[in-house]
Structures are given as structure tokens and as C-alpha cells.
Amino acid sequence: MANAAVRQFRQSVAHTLRRGAETEGKERDGASDNETKSESGVPEVPVPADDTPEVLNKALSGLSSRWKNWWVRGILTPAMISFFFIIIYLGPMVLMMIVLCIQIKCFHEIITIGYSVYHSYHLPWFRTLSWYFLLCVNYFFYGETVTDYFFTLVQREEPLRILSKYHRFISFALYLTGFCMFVLSLVKKHYRLQFYMFGWTHVTLLIVVTQSHLIIHNLFEGMIWFIVPISCVICNDIMAYMFGFFFGRTPLIKLSPKKTWEGFIGGFFATIVFGILLSYVMSGYRFFVCPVEFNNDSNSFTVDCKPSELFQLQDYGLPPVLQSITGWTIVKLYPFQIHSIALSAFASIMGPFGGFFASGFKRAFKIKDFANTIPGHGGIMDRFDCQYLMATFVNVYIASFIRGPNPSKVIQQLLALRPDQQLHIFNSLKAHLTEKGLLPLLEEAA
Incomplete structure (x- = not known):
């Protein structure tokens, strides 16, 4: 009897201790969850107000949201x-300035989302x-x-020559300053x-x-390397939207429910045809095919050259x-038209993944668009x-299959050397050409 009472007492104490431990664990977990939410909780980003012009809103008021969006896009x-x-x-100078402005605006839109998500914590700096x-x-x-690209101009001006010589050190020092500022801004609990x-x-x-930056490098290779890839992405975006709007039935990817296989396939073939035709038209103009170079005499950009074999008609x-x-x-055909097929195919197959990536980003923060800069x-x-994914591909494609050594840049660098260094290179090159048996032939031709 006594043993039974002792056993029952022990069980009661064990049960009480176990319940206390569970309660404490729940409280600890609750506190941990609250701390996690307070530190890493992500509030929803405010949805931008509709900025469609009032004239369009009134004119399209009788349409469904689907057709209203179609007309707004079609007009703009x-x-x-x-x-x-x-x-x-x-010209190229204006294009470079536009690329810089677009870059700043895109950066502002993404950073603004970050600020909208975390502004309640009042993070300093x-x-x-x-x-x-x-x-930086x-x-x-x-x-x-x-x-x-402006090596001669840089060497001609003393301040630019100094900045060029120590450019990477200055860049690192500037970044290091920002890094130290970030460390000093760290706040406990955040x-x-x-x-x-x-x-x-x-x-x-x-x-x-x-x-x-890669877009600008592509531009210096010739405006055609800037215009055709961007136009192919624009064409694919428009044609995929058109085919998907009128014929789309089969969903393509969950990240973008409105994307369909019909739009994807229709956009692919339309972009291939568009790329070949656009390349044929542009390949006949020096303004588009010549590399963008800086003329030191006039201090301006020039787009004039003898077109390379890439832009000369050949029989196939x-x-x-x-x-x-x-x-x-x-x-x-122009050989560039063959390359345009690769550019068009990438714009149609891999380019949309840039859009899918952006769609995943927006879904993560429950927003429809990055901003409301352009109605519709x-x-x-x-x-x-x-476009950014396309820019990387074009730069890699040019470096891998198109670009060769640039003699003008090599000469510019040689002219910047000291006279004794130039003489040493001259003697080395002369000995090499003589050994190859080329120098006598050159002298006879001269």
C-alpha cells in the first residue's frame, strides 16, 4: 500500500515536471519565433497606385481589365x-547616357523595394x-x-593620366571607405x-x-551588336504576349501564370524571322556595323570604316x-545574319528566364511590378x-566567336611607352619577322 502511494506520488511529480518543461519549451519557442519575426519578418511592399492617364481610363472604362491592359500596352x-x-x-554618346540613366532607375526601383520592406527598422545609412x-x-x-577606349585622350591630359594610372587603387579605396562605414553603422539587435x-x-x-557596363562594351563593337539583341528581346516580348493573348491555352511556368507554351513557341519563330530580316537591313549601313571609336583630332565619336567580312554579302x-x-x-546572305540566329534563339529561349527570375522576386514580396513608371x-x-541577361550573352558571344586582336589599341599602348621600351619592342618584332621570312617580302613590296 505504501509502495503504491510512493509510486503514485512519483508519477504525479514527473507529470508535473514534464508539463512544466513543455510549457517552458513552448514559451521559449514562442519567444524565439517572435524574435525571428521581429528581426527577419518581411512586411508586404505597398502596391503602387494605378498611374494610367485619366484620358485612357475614361476611354477604356467599358472594357474588362484584360482588354484594358491590352489597349494600354498597345498604345504605349x-x-x-x-x-x-x-x-x-x-548616336552612340546619347545611347550610353540613356543606358546609364536606365541603370540608375533600375537600381532605384530595386533598392526602393528593399527600403519599403525594411524601413520600419530605421536602419542607419x-x-x-x-x-x-x-x-563606387x-x-x-x-x-x-x-x-x-580613350587611351590617347587619357595620356594627353595630365589629370586623366594620373587618375588612369591609379584608377584601381582609387576604386578600392572608395569601396573600402563604404565598407568601413557599413561596419560602423551596425546596430545591436539588427x-x-x-x-x-x-x-x-x-x-x-x-x-x-x-x-x-557590358551593354556599353557591346555598343563599342558596333551599334548593330547593341540594336539587334535589344530589338530581338523586344520582339520576343511583344510576339509572345500577342500569341499568348489570342492563342494561349497551356500554362508554361507557375512563376508566371499568364505565360503559355503557345506564346513561347510563337514568339520564338517570330523572333528568329525578325532577327534575320533586321540583320539584313542593318548590315548594309556603316553607321550600324562599324566599331564606335573616338577621334582624337575632333574629340568626338566616329562610326566610319571599311566593313569587315562579317558584313559583306556572301554566297551560301x-x-x-x-x-x-x-x-x-x-x-x-551577310555572315552576321547567321550569328543573328544565335542571338534571336537566345533572346527567345533563355531571355524569358530573366523575366521569370523577376517574377519570382516580385512574388516573394507580393508585388505586381517593380514600380509604376510606365502605365500598363x-x-x-x-x-x-x-535585357540584362541578353547583354551578358552578347558580350560572351563576341569575345568567344567574333572579336580578335585590335591593332589600333596595341599601337596606342605602344605609343604610351618610353622611347627605349618602344625601341626594344621594335627590335624584337623586326627579329621575329626576319626569322619568319616576312620582313624581306615587306621591304621588297615597299
């Missing part, structure tokens, strides 16, 4: 394409540091471009959040600034299957989410 898209033609006509890092990265990339935002800023810089034999269909055995289209980043 030609306006944006016309603006694109105007800046092309104004977040906006200031974000724009400071943008300035642009200083580094544009300084590299100026040194590379460390994790501040490092989130540090990563946010740097990923944004990687996506936006680096890609815009058709496969037997196409011969039987068309009745042609040979067609005249969203923000600037909504229009250029595929």
Missing part, C-alpha cells in the same frame, strides 16, 4: 519603340550607403572603359537584417551595373531539302529584366 509600346529609334539616330556603392562601382567600370540589406545592395549592383549553298522547296541552290508595363526594371 509604339511610343517607346519610337523613342528607341530617336536615341539610335542621336542604408540609402546613403546604397547610392555610395553605386557611385560606376566609377570603377566607367574608368576602365575610358582607359580602354545585425542580421543589416547584413541582409548589405547583400541586397551588392546583388543589385551585380545584376544592374555589371550588365549595363542551301541544303537539298530547302532546294526542293524553294527551287534555289544558292542564297546571298510597370517599372523600367520590368521592361529590362530580360
Whole structure:
């Protein structure tokens, strides 16, 4: 009897202790959850107000939201394409300035989302540091471009020569200053959040600034390398939307429920045809095919050269299957048209993944668009989410399959050397050409 009472007492104590431990554990877990929510909880980003012009709202008031969006896009898209033609006509310098402005606006839209998500924590210096890092990265990339493409001008001006010589050290010092400012801005209880935002800023810089820098490099290879890829992405976006709007039935990807296989396939074939035709038209004009170079005599950009073989008509034999269909055995094409097929295919197949990536980003923060800059289209980043991925591909494609050594740049660098260094290179080159048996032939030709 006594043993039974002792056993029952022990069980009662054990049960009480167990319940107490569970209660304490729940409280601890609840406190931990609250701390996690307080530190890493992500509030929803405010939805931008509809900024569609009042005239369009009244004119389209009787339509459904689907058709209203179609008409708004249909009206504003030609306006944006016309603006694109105007800046092309104004020349490469204006194009570079437009690329810089678009880069800054895209950066602003993404950083604003970060600020809207985390502004309740009043993180110190977040906006200031974000724009400071943008300035540092642009200083580094544009300084590299100026040194590379305007070497003679840089060597001619003493301040520019000093800045060019120590450019990378200055860039690193500027970045290091921002890094130290970030460390000094760390606030207790918000460390994790501040490092989130540090990563946010740097990923944004990687996506936006680096890609815009590659766009400018593509532009210097010839405006055709700038215009055709961008036009192919625009064409694919429009044609995929049109095919999907009228014929779309099969969903393509869950991230973008409105994207359909019909739109994807229709946009692909339309973009291939468009790329070939646009390349044929542009390849016949020096203004588009010649590299953009800086004329030191006039201190201005020049686009004039003898077109390379890439932009000269050549005969191509058709496969037997196409011969039987068309009745042609040979067609005249510019070699660039063959390359345009690769550019168009990438714009149609891989380019949309830039849009899917942006869609996933927007869904993560429960927003429809990055901003409401363009009625019916969203923000600037909504229009250029595929362009940045395309810019990287074009730059890699040119470096891998097109670009060769540039003699003019080599000569510019040689002229910047000391006389004894130039003489040493001359003697080395002369000995090499003599050994190859080329120098006597050159002397006889002279």
C-alpha cells in the first residue's frame, strides 16, 4: 500500500515536471519565433497606385481589365519603340547616357523595394550607403572603359593620366571607405537584417551595373551588336504576349501564370524571322556595323570604316531539302545574319528566364511590378529584366566567336611607352619577322 502511494506520488511529480518543461519549451519557442519575426519578418511592399492617364481610363472604362491592359500596352509600346529609334539616330554618346540613366532607375526601383520592406527598422545609412556603392562601382567600370577606349585622350591630359594610372587603387579605396562605414553603422539587435540589406545592395549592383557596363562594351563593337539583341528581346516580348493573348491555352511556368507554351513557341519563330530580316537591313549601313571609336583630332565619336567580312554579302549553298522547296541552290546572305540566329534563339529561349527570375522576386514580396513608371508595363526594371541577361550573352558571344586582336589599341599602348621600351619592342618584332621570312617580302613590296 505504501509502495503504491510512493509510486503514485512519483508519477504525479514527473507529470508535473514534464508539463512544466513543455510549457517552458513552448514559451521559449514562442519567444524565439517572435524574435525571428521581429528581426527577419518581411512586411508586404505597398502596391503602387494605378498611374494610367485619366484620358485612357475614361476611354477604356467599358472594357474588362484584360482588354484594358491590352489597349494600354498597345498604345504605349509604339511610343517607346519610337523613342528607341530617336536615341539610335542621336548616336552612340546619347545611347550610353540613356543606358546609364536606365541603370540608375533600375537600381532605384530595386533598392526602393528593399527600403519599403525594411524601413520600419530605421536602419542607419542604408540609402546613403546604397547610392555610395553605386557611385563606387560606376566609377570603377566607367574608368576602365575610358582607359580602354580613350587611351590617347587619357595620356594627353595630365589629370586623366594620373587618375588612369591609379584608377584601381582609387576604386578600392572608395569601396573600402563604404565598407568601413557599413561596419560602423551596425546596430545591436539588427545585425542580421543589416547584413541582409548589405547583400541586397551588392546583388543589385551585380545584376544592374555589371550588365549595363557590358551593354556599353557591346555598343563599342558596333551599334548593330547593341540594336539587334535589344530589338530581338523586344520582339520576343511583344510576339509572345500577342500569341499568348489570342492563342494561349497551356500554362508554361507557375512563376508566371499568364505565360503559355503557345506564346513561347510563337514568339520564338517570330523572333528568329525578325532577327534575320533586321540583320539584313542593318548590315548594309556603316553607321550600324562599324566599331564606335573616338577621334582624337575632333574629340568626338566616329562610326566610319571599311566593313569587315562579317558584313559583306556572301554566297551560301542551301541544303537539298530547302532546294526542293524553294527551287534555289544558292542564297546571298551577310555572315552576321547567321550569328543573328544565335542571338534571336537566345533572346527567345533563355531571355524569358530573366523575366521569370523577376517574377519570382516580385512574388516573394507580393508585388505586381517593380514600380509604376510606365502605365500598363510597370517599372523600367520590368521592361529590362530580360535585357540584362541578353547583354551578358552578347558580350560572351563576341569575345568567344567574333572579336580578335585590335591593332589600333596595341599601337596606342605602344605609343604610351618610353622611347627605349618602344625601341626594344621594335627590335624584337623586326627579329621575329626576319626569322619568319616576312620582313624581306615587306621591304621588297615597299
